[in-house]
Amino acid sequence: MKSVGYHIIHAVTRPLAVLPLGFHRAAGRFVGWLAGSVVKYRRDTVLSNLRRAFPDKSQEEILDICSRFYRHFGTIVGEALWYGGGSLKRVVMSRIVELENVGLLNSLYDSSDSIFVLMGHTGNWELTAGYVNYAYGTPLHADENDLSMVYRKLSSRAWDEFLNGNRLRHIKDKEHYDGVVETFSIMRYILRHKSDKKIYNFITDQYPYAKTDKTPKIKFFGTQTYTMDGAAGLAHKLGLPVLYLGMPQTEDGNYRMSFSLITEDASSMEPAQIMQAFYDKLEEDLRLQPWNYLWTHRRWK
Numbered sequence: 661m662k663s664v665g666y667h668i669i670h671a672v673t674r675p676l677a678v679l680p681l682g683f684h685r686a687a688g689r690f691v692g693w694l695a696g697s698v699v700k701y702r703r704d705t706v707l708s709n710l711r712r713a714f715p716d717k718s719q720e721e722i723l724d725i726c727s728r729f730y731r732h733f734g735t736i737v738g739e740a741l742w743y744g745g746g747s748l749k750r751v752v753m754s755r756i757v758e759l760e761n762v763g764l765l766n767s768l769y770d771s772s773d774s775i776f777v778l779m780g781h782t783g784n785w786e787l788t789a790g791y792v793n794y795a796y797g798t799p800l801h802a803d804e805n806d807l808s809m810v811y812r813k814l815s816s817r818a819w820d821e822f823l824n825g826n827r828l829r830h831i832k833d834k835e836h837y838d839g840v841v842e843t844f845s846i847m848r849y850i851l852r853h854k855s856d857k858k859i860y861n862f863i864t865d866q867y868p869y870a871k872t873d874k875t876p877k878i879k880f881f882g883t884q885t886y887t888m889d890g891a892a893g894l895a896h897k898l899g900l901p902v903l904y905l906g907m908p909q910t911e912d913g914n915y916r917m918s919f920s921l922i923t924e925d926a927s928s929m930e931p932a933q934i935m936q937a938f939y940d941k942l943e944e945d946l947r948l949q950p951w952n953y954l955w956t957h958r959r960w961k
Contacts (some may be wrong), residue, residue, distance in 0.1 A: 677745020692734020789831020
């Protein structure tokens with residue numbers, strides 16, 4: 661049974677979803693401006709992260725990136741309200757996101773037992789769950805039931821239920837789809853589907869939930885920090901291919917999902933090496949679009 665909070669959020673947001681995407685993006689940019697300039701939501705953390713990542717940039721440049729980040733942050737919220745209350749057909753017709761390098765994913769899918777895909781909080785990461793529907797040129801060889809999206813449960817039950825409902829908006833057969841998996845359940849899920857060919861998608865740029873003496877460190881923008889390595893560790897044990905998924909924003913405000921190879925056999929690399937390769941690719945993307953990232957979380961601890 662859904663929580664009372666979920667029903668309140670649903671009742672408030674669903675009527676707004678009928679409005680066009682352009683309205684939601686404009687409203688989102690305004691909300692982002694309020695969050696960054698008026699409320700100053702985690703602004704000190706954002707500025708601290710940006711100064712550490714881009715020490716060569718002037719204060720004016722840092723403030724400009726900060727402002728654009730908050731506009732982007734608000735836009736993500738607006739987009740979530742738009743697609744969360746609409747149909748899969750409307751999302752697909754909008755081309756809000758398109759896949760690149762589909763041939764690479766198809767080749768590995770055909771030749772491997774399963775695939776691990778690592779991504780960061782770039783673009784609009786909530787659009788990831790149903791990306792089989794975003795291949796407008798070369799179709800994916802996998803179908804939607806072959807994709808699994810691993811997520812971290814939110815402390816707010818209402819918002820967790822709401823966002824999970826949004827993720828399923830990109831799925832045609834919602835009744836039989838079980839691919840949205842909470843991170844602490846992923847091992848049981850993999851064992852349950854060990855005979856199935858799957859594409860496991862992990863957002864893995866966060867600080868470890870439980871740091872130990874064995875937690876690896878990587879370099880991110882030249883500074884060492886601890887990293888999550890659960891996905892890399894699983895891929896290493898299973899000897900599966902690992903891909904990086906970037907999500908740059910296009911000039912029209914939409915997104916591209918672009919795959920690149922980290923390794924065809926994760927057993928040939930240590931988990932820390934896999935994660936360093938992931939962060940190297942993420943850093944490369946952020947140097948091109950420094951505002952296109954979730955800078956509200958402390959990235960170095």
